[in-house]
Amino acid sequence: MSKPRIAFFDFASCEGCQLEAINFVEEFLVLLGHVDIVQFREAITEAEWDIDVSFVEGSITREQDIPRLKEIRENSKVVIALGACACTGGVNAIKNTRPLEDVRADVYGDKKDWFPTFPTRPIDQVVKVDGYIYGCPIDRNDFLKNVQLILQGKKTLRHNDPVCVECRLAEIECLLTLGKPCMGPITRGGCGAIDPSYGHPCTGCRGLVDDPNENAAMDVLAEHGLTVEDIRSYMTIFNSFRPEDIQ
């Protein structure tokens, strides 16, 4: 049996998730024994199509991204969203909370017309996506576990248990009980509660769980001294995108 052919692609992103994938050199070399990499701009110069699994990093923010993403989809048996930008729109989607013209003027000034852009969307708003590897950046252990599942023809991990689960099982002090705001209760887990383990609150980078009780979460954050405006900005760092943004 020939090895699965995998590829990496990127759209609007910092490319940090691909970098994180290359960064675990030792594990990555073992992984290379199971696959052939046919496209990976950050690591190799070759570029071939006929792909078994495509990992797509980045959000979709421009008209010309759409045909390119569709071409990737048509040439891949499986498409996996890699990282927060691809999964939820990530920080790029903060721009959706303001008028597009203002955002373009802020970034490009009087050259704003040179760079057309539209509301940010996760890749599953453009093509069918078969699995998600969440996080900003992705967690290396989670990435490897998911790659193993994908190579076995299984689904990626749902991660519908919130960050609190891993946090509590590791007996990290609950930041909320220490009076600090934290998005852990409604944010997808799978990161090993890495931020709380360093005493830093979760900011929701892995996206919200399937059925988040956002009202109760806002009440809890308000109890911890956050104003309505603070709460809104806190909850939109990674989770701004709403389907109505692109209707």
Add this chain to the structure above:
Amino acid sequence: MKQFIFQKSRLKDLISYLISAYPSVYAPVPRGKHFVFDKITDASSAEFGYARTILPPKKYLMPQHEALVDFTLNENLEFKEVISADRQVIVGVRPGDIRAIKLVDDIMMNRNRDRNYIARRENTVIIGIDGIPDEYSYEDSVMDLKVEDGFDLFMTDLGNMILVDVATEEGMKIINSIEHEPATEKYLRLRDNALNSQREMFTARIDTPAKLIPLALEGKWDHPIWEEMGRKCLSCGQCILVCPTCYCFNVTDEMALSMDEGTRTRHWDGCQLADFTLVGHGENFRDNAAARIRHRFHRKFKYHLDVFSEIFCTGCGRCWETCPSGINLVEIANALSSEEVE
């Protein structure tokens, strides 16, 4: 059961003896503003002035993540059962946690025969200590503070002296490692006084005698309290993860990176997490927080009482302290019993 007293200053010697005599000794140690049970290698690390630990000592009998089977995918599929159980001592266990271990013992050793749990439990020495209630504690509402069994030694702090109940031969061997003398009537009375003054320290109380809560639940399946709590609940699952009597778990098979071997692992899981009741075809038979909270309350105060004649809540207050929304079983119990049974 025999009672002895020893000078409190000897407690360190007793713990030092344990550290020298057993491969693992676990005791409460501070973690920031909280406490956790952790392995100690120095008697001075243990601190007993704690109200509760983040997780209960159950984690040493049924770890949060526990390998059950190693497997190899050769031409033949090979399995190897994993049972790890060194001698261990848990010292400083509160009465509620001792009772909780007894309840989980019954589930995992009698009603089921869980080989991993049995191996760990049979290699575990438990040394209890009387409790220090705070605003989240309500042991007094659901159990007798004076535990009679489920430990090897049980210590009651009487100021300069410690009264110790010795329940097992191993407990006797441990107490023989330090100077001690038989407890006279005077010390037994002092213990009764200590328990009585503890009972007065509880500020949280369930108004109904706990074993009558099933009566208060009759006709309350659609009581507004469930929806009210459901609106506050984040479904973060912390309450069931910190509970000393919860024993539900999930099992996963994970492959090594080589993809030719792997491990079957048991992980703590529970009914307040949305995916716990997610089954094939995407059906979730308890798909909202109100129904999940109602289920949890019934598990703690009715279902187990019907079957095992025991309330599966020890009043330790862990779920209450850790809940971001402050949801607690005391408030629910009191709301249910404050009205006439319909």
